[in-house]
Amino acid sequence: MNKTIQCWAVVPAAGVGKRMQADRPKQYLPLAGKTVIEHTLSRLVQSGAFQAVAVAISVEDPYWPELEISQHPQVITAPGGKERADSVLSALKALQGQADENDWVLVHDAARPCLTSDDIHNLIATLKDDAVGGILALSSHDTLKQVDGHNITATVDRSQIWRALTPQMFRYGMLRDALQDAEGNPAITDEASALELLGLQPKIVEGRPDNIKITRPEDLALAQFYMEQQQ
Numbered sequence: 528m529n530k531t532i533q534c535w536a537v538v539p540a541a542g543v544g545k546r547m548q549a550d551r552p553k554q555y556l557p558l559a560g561k562t563v564i565e566h567t568l569s570r571l572v573q574s575g576a577f578q579a580v581a582v583a584i585s586v587e588d589p590y591w592p593e594l595e596i597s598q599h600p601q602v603i604t605a606p607g608g609k610e611r612a613d614s615v616l617s618a619l620k621a622l623q624g625q626a627d628e629n630d631w632v633l634v635h636d637a638a639r640p641c642l643t644s645d646d647i648h649n650l651i652a653t654l655k656d657d658a659v660g661g662i663l664a665l666s667s668h669d670t671l672k673q674v675d676g677h678n679i680t681a682t683v684d685r686s687q688i689w690r691a692l693t694p695q696m697f698r699y700g701m702l703r704d705a706l707q708d709a710e711g712n713p714a715i716t717d718e719a720s721a722l723e724l725l726g727l728q729p730k731i732v733e734g735r736p737d738n739i740k741i742t743r744p745e746d747l748a749l750a751q752f753y754m755e756q757q758q
């Protein structure tokens with residue numbers, strides 16, 4: 528008899544937020560009455576899609592234990608790593624023994640607090656029977672240029688370029704093995720790239736444009752605006 532396939536969430540949250548230039552990692556900055564990471568995690572938990580959410584947290588992080596959500600029964604804490612991919616692998620390992628090899632894992636950046644239940648459920652519904660999995664992505668509205676320094680050398684065919692967002696949805700065992708094989712490779716900036724390296728072709732699923740990543744100071748005001756619009 529087939530065991531039902533379950534979904535798990537993994538949240539890398541062990542970055543320092545260098546580009547944000549704040550006094551603390553960006554996931555702990557205030558946004559609409561809570562910290563960024565509290566929005567992200569409560570949206571994942573409240574979507575009802577996941578058995579548990581494994582969060583990778585830096586071992587020196589003094590902010591995490593202060594948050595009520597760190598004690599939530601569905602939230603599992605794992606030690607963060609040097610790069611994002613190391614943090615994701617660490618959180619995957621924290622699910623060992625609970626997650627089945629064929630279960631789905633949705634990896635979502637702590638720094639994307641505007642994620643909607645719509646996007647989560649649409650991604651899962653679109654890919655649940657897929658062999659490999661895939662990612663939320665956005666097309667580009669701007670004309671894209673290839674450059675050499677500041678000189679334009681070509682106009683890129685926009686129909687072939689998509690911007691990778693999160694969540695990124697892959698099979699537990701396949702993702703763990705792909706990240707393990709690629710350990711230390713700086714080209715692995717998201718989960719999909721680790722699977723691409725194996726010659727696989729993850730799918731793209733069009734996501735919502737309000738699922739922004741807080742990266743620079745001006746992004747907080749934009750996230751606040753999107754949250755107000757979502758209500």
Ligand code: CTP
Nearest residue numbers: 539540541542543544545546609610614637638
């Ligand atoms: N992340 C992580 N472990 C790392 C680096 C990043 O878990 N060693 C997480 C971040 O906390 C963030 C997500 O990966 O939620 C996306 O990374 P990014 O936006 O680059 O965040 P930071 O690395 O913190 O920011 P910066 O690159 O500006 O320093």
Ligand code: MG
Nearest residue numbers: 542543544611
């Ligand atoms: Mg980074």
